[in-house]
Amino acid sequence: MQQPEQRDEVEMLSLMLLIRRFEERASQQYQAQKIGGFCHLYIGQEAVVCGAVAAARPDDYLITAYRDHAHALARGTSADACMAELFGKATGCSHGLGGSMHYFDREHHMYGGHAIVGAHVPLGVGLAFASKYRDEDRVTLCFFGDGAINQGGFHEALNLAALYKLPIIFVCENNLFAMGTSVERSTALKEIVERAEGYEIPGAVIDGMNFREVRDALAKIIDGIRKDPHPAFAEIRTYRYRGHSMSDPASYRTKEQLEKYRLDDPITRLRAQLTREEKLSNEQFDKMDKQAKETALASVKFAEESPEPPLEKLYDYTYVNGASA
Numbered sequence: 333m334q335q336p337e338q339r340d341e342v343e344m345l346s347l348m349l350l351i352r353r354f355e356e357r358a359s360q361q362y363q364a365q366k367i368g369g370f371c372h373l374y375i376g377q378e379a380v381v382c383g384a385v386a387a388a389r390p391d392d393y394l395i396t397a398y399r400d401h402a403h404a405l406a407r408g409t410s411a412d413a414c415m416a417e418l419f420g421k422a423t424g425c426s427h428g429l430g431g432s433m434h435y436f437d438r439e440h441h442m443y444g445g446h447a448i449v450g451a452h453v454p455l456g457v458g459l460a461f462a463s464k465y466r467d468e469d470r471v472t473l474c475f476f477g478d479g480a481i482n483q484g485g486f487h488e489a490l491n492l493a494a495l496y497k498l499p500i501i502f503v504c505e506n507n508l509f510a511m512g513t514s515v516e517r518s519t520a521l522k523e524i525v526e527r528a529e530g531y532e533i534p535g536a537v538i539d540g541m542n543f544r545e546v547r548d549a550l551a552k553i554i555d556g557i558r559k560d561p562h563p564a565f566a567e568i569r570t571y572r573y574r575g576h577s578m579s580d581p582a583s584y585r586t587k588e589q590l591e592k593y594r595l596d597d598p599i600t601r602l603r604a605q606l607t608r609e610e611k612l613s614n615e616q617f618d619k620m621d622k623q624a625k626e627t628a629l630a631s632v633k634f635a636e637e638s639p640e641p642p643l644e645k646l647y648d649y650t651y652v653n654g655a656s657a
């Protein structure tokens with residue numbers, strides 16, 4: 333049986349850097365019109381998925397919404413396969429047929445990449461049901477935004493997960509906004525975590541700008557689920573620095589708010605923690621950052637040089653044929 337990833341913190345910092353540099357390159361390529369369709373960046377939220385992945389086992393199921401580049405990279409999908417997917421190339425992680433919002437990597441147990449707000453939450457419950465049905469001890473990590481918690485399917489999913497005691501952690505990445513709508517304007521509850529109480533699901537509030545806090549809090553919750561299957565809910569408070577998608581100037585929020593969160597940057601914070609504890613030198617950090625930038629740049633070259641998917645493949649991969657996950 334696979335063990336938790338136990339990745340060391342310097343390695344996780346390097347992963348956060350890769351995610352950040354990858355998305356900066358993606359943004360540049362989008363502006364150069366090399367990438368079509370939608371493109372939602374995760375910049376600012378890196379500690380959430382990295383903390384979660386560090387707390388979980390590589391064979392635990394993971395599912396998320398459309399802001400999914402980081403979730404694939406954190407799980408081990410290569411930057412090449414991620415960039416090629418943005419370019420719509422056959423070497424992409426969804427064979428170039430999904431694009432930014434539909435990353436998929438079965439080998440790394442990353443089950444999407446879903447564009448309809450809240451619609452994948454019941455799918456996450458399905459994954460958790462599958463592990464219970466097959467008597468596996470895998471936990472499902474189901475990520476979604478604050479915009480998903482008022483959708484009908486979300487409530488049906490939580491109810492079923494509680495009723496069947498399914499091994500799933502609902503991870504709400506509360507970045508304060510659903511497109512341009514702030515949580516206060518969309519949600520009757522003051523505290524999102526209280527949503528879980530209505531289903532007798534235990535909940536926790538976690539600082540999503542702090543990698544260590546995310547990892548440690550989720551490790552405890554996941555450990556509890558593995559020992560005694562049940563659903564849990566984590567509201568992870570975070571912030572996206574960029575607009576909702578590439579076409580959003582984000583005029584609904586103040587410069588001061590953005591600046592406040594930038595000062596609390598998850599990469600800077602983990603770097604400072606490690607430096608203070610003499611686990612990381614400035615030279616090491618610079619080297620890791622240079623490496624992340626080179627990997628991101630190389631992924632653009634890989635994507636550019638990759639072939640388009642052939643026309644006859646257009647309807648392939650909609651459903652998995654045969655084999656179980």
Ligand SMILES: Cc1ncc(C[n+]2csc(CCOP(=O)(O)OP(=O)(O)O)c2C)c(N)n1
Pocket residue numbers: 399447448449450476477478479480507509510511576
């Ligand atoms: C059912 C549905 N309604 C509306 C949309 C349009 N839409 C796309 S993203 C989004 C906001 C979702 O925000 P949130 O869930 O908080 O995630 P975040 O973008 O903050 O990661 C909306 C309303 C959609 N994709 N699906």
